[in-house]
Amino acid sequence: MALLQISEPGMSPEPHQARLAIGIDLGTTNSLVATVRSGVPVVLADANGRTLLPSIVRYVDSRKIEVGYAAQARLADDPKNTIVSVKRFMGRGVKDVAHLESAPYDFVDAPGMLQLRTAAGVKSPVEVSSEILRVLRERAELSLQGNISGAVITVPAYFDDAQRQATKDAGRIAGLNVLRLLNEPTAAAIAYGLENSSEGTYAVYDLGGGTFDISILKLSKGVFEVVATSGDSMLGGDDFDQRVFCWIAEKAKLAPLGARDMRLLQVKAREAKEYLTLHGEAAITAKLSSGEFVDVSLDTETFCSITQTLVHKTLGPVRKALRDAGLTADDVKGVVMVGGATRMPQVQRAVGEFFRRDPLNNLDPDKVVALGAAMQANVLAGNKPQGEDWLLLDVIPLSLGIETMGGLTEKIIPRNTTIPAGRAQEFTTFKDGQTGMSIHVVQGERELVSDCRSLARFELKGIPPMAAGAARIRVAFQVDADGLLSVSAKESTSGVEASITVKPSYGLADADVERMLRDSFDHAREDMHARALAEQRVDGQRLIEATRSALAVDEKLLNEEERAAIERAISSLQKLLTGADHRKIKQAVEALNRATDEFAARRMDAGIKRALAGRKIGSL
Amino acid sequence: MQSHFDLFGLAPAYALETDALERSYREIQSKVHPDRFAHAGDAERRASLQWTTRVNEAYRTLKDPVQRAKHLLELHGVDVAFETNTAMPPEFLMQQMELREALENAKDPSALDELRKRLRQEKSFMDRQIGDSIDHKKDYNAAAGLVRKLQFLDRLDEEIDAAYEEIE
Numbered sequence: 029m030a031l032l033q034i035s036e037p038g039m040s041p042e043p044h045q046a047r048l049a050i051g052i053d054l055g056t057t058n059s060l061v062a063t064v065r066s067g068v069p070v071v072l073a074d075a076n077g078r079t080l081l082p083s084i085v086r087y088v089d090s091r092k093i094e095v096g097y098a099a100q101a102r103l104a105d106d107p108k109n110t111i112v113s114v115k116r117f118m119g120r121g122v123k124d125v126a127h128l129e130s131a132p133y134d135f136v137d138a139p140g141m142l143q144l145r146t147a148a149g150v151k152s153p154v155e156v157s158s159e160i161l162r163v164l165r166e167r168a169e170l171s172l173q174g175n176i177s178g179a180v181i182t183v184p185a186y187f188d189d190a191q192r193q194a195t196k197d198a199g200r201i202a203g204l205n206v207l208r209l210l211n212e213p214t215a216a217a218i219a220y221g222l223e224n225s226s227e228g229t230y231a232v233y234d235l236g237g238g239t240f241d242i243s244i245l246k247l248s249k250g251v252f253e254v255v256a257t258s259g260d261s262m263l264g265g266d267d268f269d270q271r272v273f274c275w276i277a278e279k280a281k282l283a284p285l286g287a288r289d290m291r292l293l294q295v296k297a298r299e300a301k302e303y304l305t306l307h308g309e310a311a312i313t314a315k316l317s318s319g320e321f322v323d324v325s326l327d328t329e330t331f332c333s334i335t336q337t338l339v340h341k342t343l344g345p346v347r348k349a350l351r352d353a354g355l356t357a358d359d360v361k362g363v364v365m366v367g368g369a370t371r372m373p374q375v376q377r378a379v380g381e382f383f384r385r386d387p388l389n390n391l392d393p394d395k396v397v398a399l400g401a402a403m404q405a406n407v408l409a410g411n412k413p414q415g416e417d418w419l420l421l422d423v424i425p426l427s428l429g430i431e432t433m434g435g436l437t438e439k440i441i442p443r444n445t446t447i448p449a450g451r452a453q454e455f456t457t458f459k460d461g462q463t464g465m466s467i468h469v470v471q472g473e474r475e476l477v478s479d480c481r482s483l484a485r486f487e488l489k490g491i492p493p494m495a496a497g498a499a500r501i502r503v504a505f506q507v508d509a510d511g512l513l514s515v516s517a518k519e520s521t522s523g524v525e526a527s528i529t530v531k532p533s534y535g536l537a538d539a540d541v542e543r544m545l546r547d548s549f550d551h552a553r554e555d556m557h558a559r560a561l562a563e564q565r566v567d568g569q570r571l572i573e574a575t576r577s578a579l580a581v582d583e584k585l586l587n588e589e590e591r592a593a594i595e596r597a598i599s600s601l602q603k604l605l606t607g608a609d610h611r612k613i614k615q616a617v618e619a620l621n622r623a624t625d626e627f628a629a630r631r632m633d634a635g636i637k638r639a640l641a642g643r644k645i646g647s648l
Numbered sequence: 649m650q651s652h653f654d655l656f657g658l659a660p661a662y663a664l665e666t667d668a669l670e671r672s673y674r675e676i677q678s679k680v681h682p683d684r685f686a687h688a689g690d691a692e693r694r695a696s697l698q699w700t701t702r703v704n705e706a707y708r709t710l711k712d713p714v715q716r717a718k719h720l721l722e723l724h725g726v727d728v729a730f731e732t733n734t735a736m737p738p739e740f741l742m743q744q745m746e747l748r749e750a751l752e753n754a755k756d757p758s759a760l761d762e763l764r765k766r767l768r769q770e771k772s773f774m775d776r777q778i779g780d781s782i783d784h785k786k787d788y789n790a791a792a793g794l795v796r797k798l799q800f801l802d803r804l805d806e807e808i809d810a811a812y813e814e815i816e
Contacts, residue, residue, distance in 0.1 A: 047687070178686070207686045251674055344816045351809055408686035419678050445708070448682060450701040508697060509682040571689045578692075621690040628691040632699050635679035640657040640672065 047177035049409035050168045051401025056115040056237030059083045061164040062402035069399040072171045085159045086110040087148035095163045107132035107287040109147045116238045117153035119190030132287035154198045161202035178207035180405040184239040185211035186259030186425045201544045207408040209510040213243035215400030216366040221247045234366040238264040242346045244353040253421040256352035256444045258345035265369035271334045272297035280322045289316045332374045339378045363387045431468035431477045440505045452504035461493040488517045564613040585630045597623040652706035662782040673707045717795045726788040774798045
């Protein structure tokens with residue numbers, strides 16, 4: 029029987045209830061949701077006790093949507109409307125996606141990100157992903173019996189800015205308060221490191237359904253520090269299926285296939301791959317729509333040889349990450365295997381040979397990412413007292429820069445820089461009297477802009493006319509803790525300031541996201557207004573609590589007048605909280621935020637001084 | 649403006665107290681990192697983002713020998729002038745040309761390994777000289793010349809990285 033828990037006297041100063049926070053692994057093939065219950069991370073199951081949710085969405089008609097197993101069952105019957113592996117399309121245009129020809133969808137090319145025409149109309153991959161997230165959110169609400177205060181969603185470490193932004197928007201549309209985007213290998217490292225109280229340098233080899241990541245981390249007491257990361261966001265278990273599919277088509281001498289048959293054989297290919305993990309040979313049989321039978325047999329040896337180049341392809345990023353970290357394979361104390369695709373024996377063997385040690389498989393490779401995300405969500409929600417929590421230092425996977433004359437890339441923040449990161453650089457004009465400057469933000473390692481990913485283009489206008497080379501335009505990059513970039517540019521020599529700040533977008537403007545948000549509420553028949561009001565109230569209450577507890581600790585940092593101003597902002601927000609106008613509450617929240625700006629800055633300074641004072645006493 | 653050394657409570661010197669720097673970096677991060685403020689108001693989140701960015705940049709600067717030296721020399725009023733002062737002693741240039749030739753001829757990983765080993769030796773020799781010039785002789789102008797050389801060697805190191813990728 030579970031015993032009731034009583035906290036130690038003085039340990040819980042406020043009778044504050046733990047906030048419900050969840051971690052979501054939004055995978056290419058399967059997705060999961062986990063939480064921390066009584067200090068233990070657990071994956072949450074659906075009503076039938078199943079923990080995995082196949083990342084498959086079927087648009088039945090304009091109103092009905094099926095997600096997960098129900099959609100999976102109709103894969104071959106309704107290929108056009110049943111979307112699998114949508115993660116591959118996140119933040120991607122038609123030209124970026126490999127094997128597009130063998131995907132049975134009706135693609136619509138759109139600037140930035142492709143879209144799909146379905147029975148429910150044209151859908152962006154962001155909307156499709158949000159359907160998966162919504163099912164997981166509802167699962168968690170049912171299972172935890174309450175409102176979810178926040179969620180951590182995992183992304184491949186090698187995801188670029190567009191793919192990250194798309195994921196965060198999908199979370200918002202699904203009605204989640206996204207506390208953080210967390211890199212999948214880092215999430216796995218948290219789960220693994222805490223479970224085994226590991227110290228030292230570890231590698232996380234994460235081969236998922238559609239993406240490959242390798243991260244090198246230093247684990248020491250209470251700190252998870254990513255030193256380098258690399259990968260391939262277009263390589264995963266799906267590609268192994270594709271090789272088997274092509275092999276079947278060739279072996280059975282099949283004529284070009286229709287969408288249904290293609291899907292059928294893709295499913296068979298995947299089943300054969302999974303079967304070969306534990307068996308020496310897999311029989312593949314199928315009846316095509318023409319009445320023709322496919323009956324072939326794939327043995328382990330053939331499977332290894334047709335997928336050898338894929339396995340080999342993962343080792344390039346592994347070497348690169350080690351070089352970036354300034355380490356060799358011998359410095360690595362353990363290799364944690366993550367992702368369902370690492371179950372393939374040839375992958376295990378290749379990794380074992382490369383690092384000259386047996387890979388670590390003691391956590392379920394399908395669940396470890398969700399568990400780590402839940403643990404991090406629990407910390408971000410503030411449910412762990414200081415001292416029992418940990419510090420996570422992650423990096424950006426790809427360099428960020430801008431285009432200069434001649435189509436060349438000037439890197440401003442190099443890859444593997446610890447985030448949050450900020451850096452500014454000065455540029456100048458090319459022509460006499462030039463009054464505008466076009467700024468093109470790119471991500472990638474290549475020298476030519478055309479080989480990098482374009483993130484945003486914007487124009488700085490109103491530069492006062494000067495001789496070429498006289499203007500000083502300062503371009504500042506800021507990457508936040510989610511790995512998301514914002515860019516600002518400013519001309520300041522003449523005292524006239526021209527300035528602009530942009531967030532890169534991948535084709536979806538804020539207005540599109542708002543529309544999707546509205547559509548999603550219509551769809552769920554939820555009252556948008558009621559939800560916005562509830563959210564604003566929670567936000568407002570949270571801010572009041574946070575401000576009061578900050579005042580209780582650091583009141584001395586304010587003078588009488590400053591303190592009174594903050595109190596006034598608190599009480600006007602307090603009054604509005606009982607009202608029904610969510611816009612007014614939002615304004616009052618913003619006003620309180622502004623009123624505490626200076627206080628927040630002073631508190632931060634004081635915190636640093638205390639940290640340093642502690643260090644000096646400690647080192648005496 | 650507070651120097652990066654002040655931020656971490658370290659004495660400004662080229663010889664780095666790595667342990668003290670790391671300890672201090674982590675202690676400050678544990679106070680200011682955005683993970684501590686995920687549920688806080690916008691004001692605190694903004695302040696946290698600004699501080700963490702500044703602390704990360706300072707840490708990066710101090711960990712990197714070229715950047716650390718440049719920062720120290722600036723504190724002493726000496727500009728390293730990477731862009732404008734590209735004059736190098738002839739014997740240094742000769743040696744660089746020879747290293748670059750070796751890089752062009754290196755067609756397999758073991759040749760690159762060998763070259764990298766040689767380069768690392770050069771770098772650690774340069775590192776000692778810079779330390780001696782700044783911390784002991786306090787000859788900042790001489791140090792600036794050495795830092796420019798070290799930056800040259802860093803670039804070659806990056807080219808070796810690119811060559812490894814080319815081979816793979």
